[in-house]
Amino acid sequence: MHYYQFNIGDYQSHTSHLSETEDLAYRRMLDWCYLHEKPLPVDPEEISRLVRMRTHSESIAIVLEEFFVNQNEGWFSERVNKEIQHYRDKIEKASKAGKASAQQRFNGRSTDVQPTNNHKPITNNQETIKKEKIEAPAGVTPETWAAFVQQRKTKKAQITQLVLDSIAKQASLASWSLEDALKEIVVRNWTSFNAEWVKGKPKNDFMKGLI
Secondary structure (H helix, E strand, C coil): CCCCCCCHHHHHHHHCCCCHHHHHHHHHHHHHHHHHCCCECCCHHHHHHHCCCCCCHHHHHHHHHHHCEEECCEEECHHHHHHHHHHHHHHHHHHHHHHHHHHHHHHHHHHCEEECCCCCEEEHHHHHHHHCCCCCCCCCCHHHHHHHHHHHHHCCCCCCHHHHHHHHHHHHHCCCCHHHHHHHHHHHCCCCCCHHHHCCCCHHHHCCCCC
């Protein structure tokens, strides 16, 4: 653990009687246990070396006797053990939640894939795009249609029947053909067409330089 909660009031209420050296030793011993997530060694001399207090083994021994429990593996702190276990439980829960979320996302993607007869997966999005593929409308030249399609791709705008119907309706209101409206869209780099945009303006002025 590289982080643990420290309750200043609780600590002071239990350590106000310690000397400065004993207090320093206790803090360093706690830090070592948290950092390494294991008990202190059995030998106080070794502990004094680990916490960089080689000449204060007596203070370390006093702190051990008061705040730690000596077991076969070393000196334990019940409070430290509780915090470490709480930390490990949080890590385990977070790991399980992450795996469950990843599995859920994977399962969601799996349900979107449908095998075809040749075993090549085709997604619902691909099916939608395929269904929405629109051919050149009647009265529109291949050149104009190709330019319109390329312009829509560049602008990342879909070509749907609803879009074409809207353009055709506005073209009719302006007394323009769909061919001329699509040309105007390409030349002006518009994403749509509105009769109001060309209202009262001669078509020949608008059509100069069109493809």
